[in-house]
Amino acid sequence: MSAAEVTFCKVRKAFGNAVAVRELDLAIGAGEFVSLLGPSGCGKTTSLRMLAGLEFPTSGTISIGGRVVNDVAPGKRDVAMVFQSYALYPHMTVGENIAYPLKKQGMARGEREAQVKRIAAMLKLEALLDRKPRQLSGGQQQRVALGRALVRSPKVFLLDEPLSNLDAKLRAHMRAELIELHRQLGRTFVYVTHDQLEAMTMSDRIAVMEGGELRQFAPPREVYDRPANLFVASFIGTPPMNIVHGEFNGRVFRHPAITVPFQVAGAPTRVALGVRPEDVLLGAGPFRATVRVVEPTGHETIVMLEAEGAALTARAPAESHLRPGEIVPFALRADRLHLFDATTELRLEARATEEISA
Amino acid sequence: MKPATNPLDRRDAWLGVMLIAPSVLIFCAVIVYPLVSAIYLSLFSIYTPTLQGNFVGLSNYAELLAGGEFWHSLANTLIWTVCTLTLQVVLGIAAALMLHQAIIFRSLARSLILFPYFVSTVVAVLVWRWLFNDLYGILNHLMIWAGLLNMPLDWLGSMPNAMVSIVLVGAWKYFPFVVIAVLARLQTIPDNLYEAATIDGAGAWGRFWDVTLPQLKDVLLVVVLLRAIWDFKEFDLIYLMTGGGPLIATQTLPLMVYKEAFGMDAMGRATAVAVAMMFVMLVFMLLYLRQAKQDAAK
Structure with missing residues (x-):
């Protein structure tokens, strides 16, 4: 009756010739909230379904709480899952839906009802217990699906894009509730999403996946501040990180519009410079760019620039009055620059020497 | 609706009447007229070959309800309908579940079963x-070869073998209808429901009872309604298998109608049976639909 750690060891999953997950190694700590984040087709849902027991790994092992569960039936893994479509049993009332897993465990009716009451109180569903799912709103159905998962007090919660069918306001609300729920229960949460905001706000650690491979597994702050490779760098953050391809001569990164000196050991010639939009400082500095598009969003203005063939996006204050066609000087925040090997796409541990770029 | 005041609206309304008129006329010719004339004929004593006879009021009905043959035939009809329909539904669901699985030659099997x-x-x-x-x-x-029987059995000429035989053949003949309807519904049940039930700890039986069957309820309601009507008025299969025999042991109401009309040449009595049959069916259908409505409201 406690949280359990989850381990994927060299897990591979192929559907015929299509490889969904290749060699996934992932160790999730007991009680941790981990998001599997990636674009569609990256293997995140397949990984979750293998953990639930709905798909079988082609090779490799999956363990929950130190026990290999490859041959354990889904109902016996002590996991509960919340589906994107909620998958509520349409002919059962809310109360019956929540009680169903307990009924299948053979729990007596009286005890079942007590448990359902406890969960209903926790999720504020008391008034809805006799309704059918089709009589509920999307948000209410979502709560019932959560309730059905919570009622068993499983070791691991699996959530497959549970918020993506809700409207924006409700989604923000449910995010906060899920964080609170995780804190209260202290169980392991594995959360699949393609929404980086959800992953960034809720997770202890994010597993960024692409093309069936794990690209980075780190806390949200680190994924944002120290992306392990070009994919993570450009996938995380809205608007995404600017990537400028150029050359490195051992001392200075060179692009026709931008030069930045770096201290780095053993860097190749072909490299890519990564700059987040908030680290492009418009108004003054050594570089010049032409304004192409200005997008005011209210609390800030997104400016798209072009500098000698390099497309750049910058965040500017809401009150900036830039016009398309205008030429603006800009600087880069030297302590926040990223350098990547353009061939392997991996991060280079580089440090910009401040005096020239600012 | 507002009265059509401007000429354009009036022309539209006129067009509407013209468009539904053919259906209404055909409906009257093939449903209303036979129904009314059957009720009318049942009040006469009519000799079939000449269609001549005199008005006898309700005495055809009185005779019918007083005699044993009508009740016996009604009982036969109910036994036949309930038994063969039950078998059709059970067989139909089983076959549909099998055809829904990814078995080899699935598309071939799907067409063969029809x-x-x-x-x-x-x-x-x-x-x-x-x-x-x-x-x-x-x-x-x-059966003799397998040692199940010592002597040949008279399947169609003795009871209860004759009833068992027609029930079985009826089930064989009409279960594919249930298969088509159920299979179509099975394909629309979301996989997520089965997956949720699996994770909740339901086995194969649990998933069938808690996911499949409730989802099939609506389609089974319609299938049972239609099949019950069709089985209730089934004529050719029973007539050709046993002719209602031995004696009247498998004679259902439609066979009795036929016998009265063309065997006994008593068209009045025959139509009286037919009208009675219609009322029996009507009562059952009303009860069934009311029950279905109550279930749906729950």
């Missing part, structure tokens, strides 16, 4: 009568 439904009743019954034949039939031959 074969009994499409084959002409006369052809099917003639073949079955040969299979059931007490002297040459393969059924007796196989």
Whole structure:
């Protein structure tokens, strides 16, 4: 009756010739909230379904709480899952839906009802217990699906894009509730999403996946501040990180519009410079760019620039009055620059020497 | 609706009447007229070949309800309908579940299973009568060979064998209808429900009872309604298999109507049976629909 750690060891999953997950190694700590984040087709849902027991790994092992569960039936893994479509049993009332897993465990009716009451109180569903799912709103159905998962007090919660069918306001609300729920229960949460905001706000650690491979597994702050490779760098953050391809001569990164000196050991010639939009400082500095598009969003203005063939996006204050066609000087925040090997796409541990770029 | 005041609206309304008129006329000609004339005829004593006779009021009905043959036939009809319909539904669901799985030759099997439904009743019954034949039939031959029987059994000429035989053939002939309807519904049940039930700890039976069957409820409601009506008025299969025999042991109401009209040449009595049959069916349908409505409201 406690949280359990989850381990994927060299897990591979192929559907015929299509490889969904290749060699996934992932160790999730007991009680941790981990998001599997990636674009569609990256293997995140397949990984979750293998953990639930709905798909079988082609090779490799999956363990929950130190026990290999490859041959354990889904109902016996002590996991509960919340589906994107909620998958509520349409002919059962809310109360019956929540009680169903307990009924299948053979729990007596009286005890079942007590448990359902406890969960209903926790999720504020008391008034809805006799309704059918089709009589509920999307948000209410979502709560019932959560309730059905919570009622068993499983070791691991699996959530497959549970918020993506809700409207924006409700989604923000449910995010906060899920964080609170995780804190209260202290169980392991594995959360699949393609929404980086959800992953960034809720997770202890994010597993960024692409093309069936794990690209980075780190806390949200680190994924944002120290992306392990070009994919993570450009996938995380809205608007995404600017990537400028150029050359490195051992001392200075060179692009026709931008030069930045770096201290780095053993860097190749072909490299890519990564700059987040908030680290492009418009108004003054050594570089010049032409304004192409200005997008005011209210609390800030997104400016798209072009500098000698390099497309750049910058965040500017809401009150900036830039016009398309205008030429603006800009600087880069030297302590926040990223350098990547353009061939392997991996991060280079580089440090910009401040005096020239600012 | 507002009264059509401007000429354009009036023309539209006129067009509407013109468009539905053919259907209404055909409906009157083939449903309303026969129904009314059946009720009318049932009040006369009529000799079928001449269609001449005199008004006798309700005495056809009085005779019917007082005599044993009507009640016996009604009981036969109910036994036949309930038994064959139950078998059709059970077999139909089982076959649909099987065809829903990814078995080999699935598309071939799906079309083959419809074969009994499409084959002409006369052809099917003639073949079955040969299979059931007490002297040459393969059924007796196989059962004796397997040691289940010592002597050939009279399948169609003795009771309760004759009723069992028509019930079985009826189930064989009409279960594909249930298969088509159920299979179509099965394909629309979301996989997520099965997956959720699996994770919640339901086994194969649990998933069938808690996911599949509740989802099939609506389609089964319609299938049972339609099949019950069609089985209730089934004529050719029973007539060709046993002719209602031995004596009247398998005679259902439609066979009785036929016998009264063309065997006994008493068209008035025949129509009285037919009208009574219609009322019985009507009562059952109303009860059934009310029950279904209550279930849906729950």
